[in-house]
Amino acid sequence: MTLGTLPAQITDYANRADPYPLYAELRRTPVRREGDGTYLVSTYYEVRSLANDPRLSNDTSHRSPGYARIGQPNEETGLPPSFIFTDPPLHDRLRDTINRPFGPPHSPRFLDDLRGDLAKVVTELLDAFEGKDEVDIVEDFSYPLPVTAICKVLGVPREDEPRFHGWADALASSLDPQAGEDGLEKAQRARQELGSYLTDLIETKRRHPGPGMLSALAPEMTPADLEATAVLLLVAGHETTVNAITNTTLTLLRHPDVLARFQREPALAVPLIEEVLRYEPPVQFVPWTTALADIDVADTTIPEGSPVWLMLAAANRDPKRFPDPDRFDPDRKDNEHLGFYTGIHYCFGAPLARMELHVAVPELFRRVTFSRLLEDPPPYRANAVLRGPRHLPVAIEGLTA
């Protein structure tokens, strides 16, 4: 294995099912300079330290010329960058505004109040397993729930939800550094369609407010900022949660001892879900940060203007932080994983994702008696950043009420 090829190997689809040996290789050099001047950071303390470093920017326009500028406004839509690709003070102002109808201090119960609705969706999805002996966990379970959840959060009418599925799919792939022309074009088109749909919806919500964040935010934000935000929440909030639910299911079916214990002790769901977020994080790495100054880390200087990739999934398996890191262990103490990143860009949707996981996972394993995985490893999606199975076919033996 030659050193220069590691990022290429990580993004190579052939390694999608198991990138962890590559991450282990990467950790041998905690801060690695690639041939093009990109820096990959893969060890826990270094990733955490950089995530908290004010010299690291999420605004890729600070990159030296010639590097990819993920997240920058594209000419076609003319929308401003969504808040994940901004720095303070703009970032803080946008995030505070968006948080107002979403979470504490102003709306601490907004998500909690959606719990019952989501539980109902889970029940319906599982009821449909009746009489089947094979299901695809992705298509039949993980995929539908997050779209419904994000539509409820935004206030999108239920009948429009199917259209959101397609858009979310196309847009998520654009976060992949290896998206390719075809993917980018598809994403662009989806973004335009979603854009015009949202423009109309936001205008409607402005005139006739209803439940959900769009109505609450319409008077607070410019239509362009709100549209960019809605797109971000959809893209980042959908695919990642699909992956989190699917990864949890896959990981449990691969660890029958833990599964058996989980069925005896439903309370195991809580640490188990956190451990999956460490073990198979739905966002594998963050390739859109940039050094604003020369940064010394782990005996390496990252020069100003360099693209920096923070390898969350590699850091989550750093033996210096997590003993026996490749072991899936729900009893792990002090599980300070980076599955939702850390610092000011900590995943905005983490509480929603956790709620979906807490609603979906225990119920799935309470009601369904699994027989086995029909394909292991399952087929994965192309995306290396938002990594997860495209399908997860499983054989089931039965369903309880």
Added chain:
Amino acid sequence: MSTDTDTEARRQGRIVVVGASLAGLRAAETLRDQGFTGSLTMIGDEPYEPYDRPPLSKQALLGRARPEDTALPRRRDVDAAWRLGVAAEGLDRDARQVRLANGDTVSYDRLLIATGTRARPWIHPEEAALDGVFVLRTRDDSACLHRKLTSGVSRVLVIGAGFTGSEVASACRELGLEVTVAERGPAPLVGALGGVIGAAADRLQRSKGVDLRCGVSVTALEGDYGGRLRRAHLSDGTAIDAEVAVISLGAVRNTEWLAGSGVAAGPRGVACDAGCRVFDVNGIVTDDIYAAGDVARSPHPLFDYQFLSLEHWGNAVEQAEIAAHNMICAGTKRIPHLWVPMFWSSQFGINIKSVGVPPLGDQLVVTQGSLTEERFVAVYGYRGRVIAAATFDGAKWLGFYQEQIAAGAPFPPEYRTVDRRTETLQPVDPDFPDPHLPTHGPTVTLSGHSPSERRVQFVPSRA
């Protein structure tokens, strides 16, 4: 004696912990966790099991938590004999005995002093005895004050605008009470954070409706014929009608019980080494008496080996853990207490945090955000290196500055950061009321991620 037999011996015997609060409890848990099987006695002057104090000036005053509900969670069973409600009154080092207020004596093989601090009382005892005059340190103090604040008072006087006083004032405003704060210094929080940040705290208090009077002291508290507080007289000749006065003039260390014992204890605390072993009055380290928490003062390599005594929650926890560890292990296994000081305060809806030792700072620069927006990071420098940082609603950045302090990073920081404003690029005097200029020392940095790994490294002086 070999290391192993020494360790074995130290895991047995009698350990007595004087002080049954945060530090005492965490020390006891650590002792048991690390294999101490001997007898353990916990002595506390208050009749309550260990409880958490920070909520007493925050959620307890707001009525969002009851003072009696603040008992600290346990990490494990400590299997101790608890002697609560009776203070330690004396120490006999020759006999290895602690004398209690009721005349009992308790024998020890090793002793941990964790007696903490108490609120500094009002200077005039007869005025302090007036109905309506409070201090705030204990569970009972908090319960009494909360009862009073919710009984229909019209104006509260807070004497002293340090952290506790400012938090009390904040709670009063939130309860809808009129509040006057009298502070001898030029602004709130100046002692801890200096005048530059103090000015931001000053604006914050006034914007929330506090009647803030700086540069004045309270000369007298006046009661009515029934012994109830009714008025306070200030050094500027004015008077304020108030039914409640909260004395927030800092803390006094509980060391009086050690008078004559021969250990190095006094108003500034109990002196100990970096391994928490207490010095005797000759400056010779003892090996059977340890100290931890607010009452301890120990030399810190990062801060020129000055003896720091830190009235910080986090320091109590970590120093207790290290003292306990060192009490039961052999010499080479001992670890130093190299905590980077840290504290927090929440007041007027703002989260104020700090890391390092701001009062050592001779310069200050706002590296992120803006003082006027009440969201910023201020970094303190001392002789060209980063020595502390303070944030208003910027806690997520503090870890970075903590690393800068531990690494002895150069000050002023000249690198570009997110949210760096042009108007604050030049370092200024942080404006501490009584500049403290310690002697020059070597540059020292810390390494290691967890307390048990942390060690000091000397680095060559920068040219």
Added chain:
Amino acid sequence: MRLVVDLNRCQGFAQCVFLAPDVFALHGEEALLFSPRFDEEQRDRVEKAAAACPVQAILVDYSDEPTRGVTGGVEPHVD
């Protein structure tokens, strides 16, 4: 049942508030307030909150036993 949050570690991610809004609250944008005592009804939520804390700052004690020997008085002296 009791809990304490190490507010030195706490950075105001507020994950606990989302999960257990009756036990945790934000005071302003970042400062955390918590109820140091909670009952059985909140147990499941507090467990989730403690597990979700990104900096693992929440210490929970699910036992509800008062300290043995704590009766407000002094235990018999044995020496």
